[in-house]
Amino acid sequence: MMAALSFQGAILALQRFWGDHGCLIWQPYNQQIGAGTMNPATALRVLGPEPWNVAYVEPSIRPDDGRYGENPNRLQQHYQYQVILQPDPGDPQELYLRSLAVLGIDAALHDIRFVEDNWEQPAIGAWGLGWEVWLDGQEITQFTYFQQVGGVTLDPVAVELTYGLERILIALQRVKGFCDIQWTDDITYGEVNLPAEQQHSRYYFEVADVERLRSLYDLCQAEAATALQAGLLLPAYDYALKCSHTFNVLDTRGAVGVTERARFFGDMRALVRQVAQGYVEQRRELGFPLLAAEQAEAPAVPVPDLPQPPADPQAYLLEIGVEELPAGDLAGALAQLREQVPALLAERRLPHGEIRVWGTPRRLAVLIEELPPRQRQLEKVVRGPSLRDAFDAEGNPTRAAKGFARGQRVHVSDLKRRELDGGAYVVAIVREEGRPLPEVLVEIAPAILDGLRFERSMRWLPGADSMAFSRPIRWLLSLLGSARLPFEYAGLTAGRETRALRAAHAQPLEVPEASAYVALLAQHRVMLEPAERRECIATDARRLAAGVEGEIAPDDELLAEVANLVECPTAFLGEFDPDFLQLPQPVLTAVMKKQQRYFPVVKDGALLPFFVGVRNGAAENLELVVEGNEHVIRARFADASYFVRQDSQRALPEFRAGLSRLVFQEQLGSMLDKSERIEKLTGELAALLGLDAAEGETALRAAHLAKADLATSMVVEMTALQGVMGREYALDAGEPAEVARAIEEHYWPLGAGGQLPQALAGLTVGLADRLDSLVGLFAVGLTPTGAADPFGQRRTALGAVQLLLGGQIDVDLRAGLHAAAALQPVGADNAVEQAADFLVQRLRGVLRERGYRHDVVEAALGVQGGNPWRAQQAAEQLSVWVARADWQPTLDAFARCVRILPDGDAAVAPEPELFREDAERELWVALQAAESALAAQSEPPGVDDFLSAFTLTIPAITRFFDAVLVMDDDAAVRANRLALLRRVAVLADGTLDLSKLEGF
């Protein structure tokens, strides 16, 4: 192993590497900026069609990352190494890995991973998809395909690599933290920069003068506008950067309120957008000069011919080679393939044997067995002229018939006669021969690719409307038996090559035939089957945990995610300083699971100072990997410890005021405003839900504190800990245990199947929180559309429904919604209906998922939609009734009564003296008996109550209709009979809408 590079040696190596690879070497910017991205060499240069390859160091200033020099790798100034490759060179990951090798990072000794990361910088209207690159668990690089900057769509797309130099050097030099990095052979990073870390941290957190900085911001903003007006984009951009830094300092000082924040962000975005648009315009006026320098495009390589159709059934293998897919996208793609491939085959008339679908982060594979040499023949019936027109009186075919036959290429004598749509026609039976298998497959293969959808897709090829995918597709493997089945897609031509693990082999592997694929990859350690990877990880993790007398708490979600992050899982055991166990366990667990995807090791429910991580690669050379991961968790825990220590300086209630700085929604105010609304609404709901005095008091206190932890450092850092920290800090502050519990539980259920609050206090606060959100967000016009639900309104509504169902709370949500509406800072009356409908939709989903018949659900929701618990009861009971053998007569009886009623009449009492027939009187008596039975219920009648009561009237109804003509000529008699029947109909009011049922 070569001696580790010094800090400056590493920079020099990168400069040389990227310079040799065609990058212009640029310099750090002369403003305090938060990232190399903000340097105009990135933020502006990537705009427009010109090619641009650049690399530079950027000492990046992030005031709120200041840790007074005490954290091993979190600093108010860290050194980024920034690379832009525009357009995508086609192999940016390989280039990147080669640059790591130049730094001395031997991929064989480490675990290098591409972990999904979707980058977004709203302040400059920019976003992109890509990864964090992890080196032994440590994020060392941000790797992004820029899609948009300054609100301008990038074409071509730019690849951005942002190396975190401190972290890389900590790993390379195997030191404990940034201070110990050798900057040169003689001088450490700490000797160079520690005083600056300490002083700037103190300045940003404690000393910066808020009023003065606010003025500074305003001046810079105004000066930017002045420059912009004069068409001076670069000076304007400089001032925008000054605004951005000043804002960051203000924010770190905790000085940015809701209104200001919105103003700041809006201003900055608008400014950068104008600069960006102006920039493209200026480049256009210059004639995009760098375009000229671009290389002539390589001449198109002709696509090879298709193979001859095989003689026997063959297996077809399609492998889509991709850059690392997000775990969720991988799972989604596999599910889609399982569904779509058979459908596509059927559509193309290809019978087939077993279809196997596999996937890893780097590949999606489909193996279709026993495909016949040709498509099935197609037989189509084509309608011709009517019989009358097709044959003359003599029964000879007319010209019309002959023309039709000719057109269909059949002999006129082959025309057949058929009854179609109630008429008689001649038809032609047209047969289409099945095309050869290769021809069909090369249509199916691209269709498979076309059919895949992802939550977020990205472009990487030139052309603003070029194809999009989860991540770039880098190779296509297409084998029919042993023959290559070439097709073109996404700028690639499908061939017979696949790739093994990144770490093991840089060269592609040839696959001799479709059936050899699985074995070949297994031989090269790629485990294609996700379930196998899960099993492998779970088993190893248990074994490793047992080795330290611990165990792994089951977590299927984490297991599934981890299994989808690797191609060759190797679990390993890491250790951390037991002192960290003094931190709240949920914090440790969250750090391990959420931030690092580690499996915590527990014993008797308590954490042990160990974790199980998973390497992507073989079991050899684990030492550095373990060491690296242990370093990461130490830094992570140190940071958590810093936050908890920070937070411990104040008691939870004191944090509440800090909520004023967190925006809930621009028009709906801060989280403090929301928190106050929740508290009031909790009071009203407590009455509605019938909480006793003690419960009510607990609920009110919990509501008061429920959101306070959002202002703590720990939760600001890890949102997943909201509620959990609230509980911890509430207990620390001496709040009653029930209050603490309610604070945590008010977020429950966390997901669709999540645990529900154990006590009414938490439930009530949670409901208040959700109803407030729903009504408020609808009131300001925010409605989820399609996949977009930025405020999580669906989840919020679902949570409210689940709370009532799970708590078996019999309450109509409309009352709560109205109460919530009255508390909003904006007019919210119209929103109540909208929110109620939205809740009904969620409830519908829940009931359908629970297996109730569609019409049963609708019958229940039609009347009781506002009260989930009762609606579910209704559906439950109705389901039993509709399953009964005698259900249809029951329904018929009710339907007969209802159907004859004219719309819109009010229910009036029938007058017994107007009854003419006994059947009328009999029905009246039976009806009154049923009414009495229902009225005897202490609670509002349920479905069982109603139907049981109604059943009593059925014989009378039957007789009534047998004996009585409702529509008597005497208007008074007629009206009286209708009144009697309406009295039957309204029996169902408030319980069911039977008209929604099948057979009504």
Next chain:
Amino acid sequence: MMAALSFQGAILALQRFWGDHGCLIWQPYNQQIGAGTMNPATALRVLGPEPWNVAYVEPSIRPDDGRYGENPNRLQQHYQYQVILQPDPGDPQELYLRSLAVLGIDAALHDIRFVEDNWEQPAIGAWGLGWEVWLDGQEITQFTYFQQVGGVTLDPVAVELTYGLERILIALQRVKGFCDIQWTDDITYGEVNLPAEQQHSRYYFEVADVERLRSLYDLCQAEAATALQAGLLLPAYDYALKCSHTFNVLDTRGAVGVTERARFFGDMRALVRQVAQGYVEQRRELGFPLLAAEQAEAPAVPVPDLPQPPADPQAYLLEIGVEELPAGDLAGALAQLREQVPALLAERRLPHGEIRVWGTPRRLAVLIEELPPRQRQLEKVVRGPSLRDAFDAEGNPTRAAKGFARGQRVHVSDLKRRELDGGAYVVAIVREEGRPLPEVLVEIAPAILDGLRFERSMRWLPGADSMAFSRPIRWLLSLLGSARLPFEYAGLTAGRETRALRAAHAQPLEVPEASAYVALLAQHRVMLEPAERRECIATDARRLAAGVEGEIAPDDELLAEVANLVECPTAFLGEFDPDFLQLPQPVLTAVMKKQQRYFPVVKDGALLPFFVGVRNGAAENLELVVEGNEHVIRARFADASYFVRQDSQRALPEFRAGLSRLVFQEQLGSMLDKSERIEKLTGELAALLGLDAAEGETALRAAHLAKADLATSMVVEMTALQGVMGREYALDAGEPAEVARAIEEHYWPLGAGGQLPQALAGLTVGLADRLDSLVGLFAVGLTPTGAADPFGQRRTALGAVQLLLGGQIDVDLRAGLHAAAALQPVGADNAVEQAADFLVQRLRGVLRERGYRHDVVEAALGVQGGNPWRAQQAAEQLSVWVARADWQPTLDAFARCVRILPDGDAAVAPEPELFREDAERELWVALQAAESALAAQSEPPGVDDFLSAFTLTIPAITRFFDAVLVMDDDAAVRANRLALLRRVAVLADGTLDLSKLEGF
């Protein structure tokens, strides 16, 4: 020749070079700063005793250098490469030259020169001595030994190298300007940065909002103070840098007035000073951690033994090897050596043959011929006891005499008797043997070095009070005949090695013996004798000029300077675009002479498009040198052209308002204030000097415009053109020719022997200007002390004196001074006397220089000091009188009259009736005749008048004293005689103070 490096390639090469040479590689700073020096990695890190070696790129922002991208090498942002070596590594110039070689600059093909440059940055309280390094006439690097930063004296001294990357790359790549530099192989510098140049230039010059920036400045200053108060030096320094940049922008916008400028500068200096002092303190508290990393000092090498004394007379050679001396220091050192070496030899009793003194920028050499093997013997007379005490009554020596003899190591019988100071003593004649020559020479050699003084000296060795010299001494050559005569000085041990031209040989040369020195260096092309170099340059220049049918206007000053800048002069002819000849010729001449030290080529008084430059080195490979120099002059002329074009947008009178932004002196106001005072004073002086109406009008108009050109771009850029541009622009503006001439001439004489104004108008304005300065500056307490005369008061006073002498103006300056005092914005009455005395001192100097006898000058000044012209007349006439054979009797006669007079009596008329003797009456008659003769003069009587008249009274005076006893017993008679004699004495009043004369 290797292919030229790209811009980024050059940076990479420097990073590698300096990294390999122990420098920490640092990054550009995240603020807009004007130079790498401002980066805290220089400005703060050089403070305190710690070693610090660092190198980095600094894209430096200088708003007023913005040229909209139109100048070949002047930019609002240029890239510096900054290197700090602290302590001085001993060979920084060699290191630097090696770094140039790494860039591909072959010293054999170029002319690389170290041209004196004294760097000062008052805004941060910093200064140092060093050079501009010239590559073929182009400044490519600033090379400075920092002496002080932030008001803190550096110990150890830091060497700062600041490469100008654009200029280096323009030369390396042989392109026309910055736009054409290849940044990479594919992309030019212009493609990268031209739009930024254009936009930022426009922003700085036209768009920046003055009021807003002023507020910005105030905010940053206040925030700096806040940070400072909290001990946060680095944040405070950042804000100081923001202040500095903001100030620069304001200045470029032309928005900084007098008061503000003073405030700005004072504030910034104070701020940086506090940061600097605090920084040292903080480092001290940390225990100066980098000191520990310092290498142990090399063990001391013992000084070799001295050679045996020679048997015969020998020559001694001392060569002081230095880094390039400023031309003036070289001349001064040679003069000092010529004076001091003989004195030192005499003092040490060393007879000698010829002493030869030579020098080049890199060496001072003294060759002393025929030194004897030993010092001359010393004979000393030591006084012993008085004769009385030395011998007893018997004439035998006493104990005192014996003791004295023993003490002086002589035999008592060898004591002699001598008369001394009017007493009789015994004395011992003590003989000290001469010490051997080597022993004496090793004392003389350091004394020679110690004796040298320079206008400004610098330290380079550790220790705040270490030795100082013009530039560092790098080697000492000391040979007695062929023997090395070692001694230690300035950390060096003298040896037998010298060095040849930098370009030719990197290795030292051994000198076999003293007498071989001249020939050896001549063989290596070093021309030791300045006169020879001057002659060589002058001859070649004439020849080259003749080749293009032109000639060189004689300029001894330039010739002497150039000859002192080279060791091996080679003149070459360069050419420039004749279009530039449209610029005013004084501009072109000034650029060539002042900025480039070129000899302009003229024909019939008009410039030709050629110049003669001088290379330091041989005549081979001149092509690149000529090309480089031609490039430089093109850029220089382009810049001059830019300024003249700028200026042409307004007429001269319009620039006058701009003087309000130039400070004359803080309390005395702006140059506009001064200009207004000059105008008023000119009016008063015109009357005093008797100008006629037309002359007066011309003078007033000229006074109005005299300073206006100081606000023009051309003069701001080249102060040497003040007055000259005023004349040019006045003519352009349609002012009368006499006014234009007076504007130029009011600065005359430019130096001690300079030309005087041709017309009274210019003289009057010039006098007004000077009297205003003198009175004003004394009024605010500014008095030149020792060598320090920052406002040039001595030159100003001398100029005033020369004006009156040259113009033969008979006027008493006191009147003018009083008028000037009345116009000052501060109380100036006391300053008039001070200024008058100061003028008399200058006048004394002038008269002494003109050869008048000391006592004659004093006799004239004693009475007529206020009127230089009359004082000179007096001295002139008196000189003739005192040379006469009969002078002493004349003087005696006058003296007899005067000496007897008691002090303080008023002159009263004698009363003839009180005369007792004829001799009294006779003298009275003679005296009245003399008085009548003097009174008959139309002008105030001169010396000739007075003495001619007095001569008439001499016989009467003689008789008077022969016959009369002045001190008669009768008080009335006595008083009357004294009154008569006083009447004689006052004859000289207003003409001479004869009492100052020798023999009085």
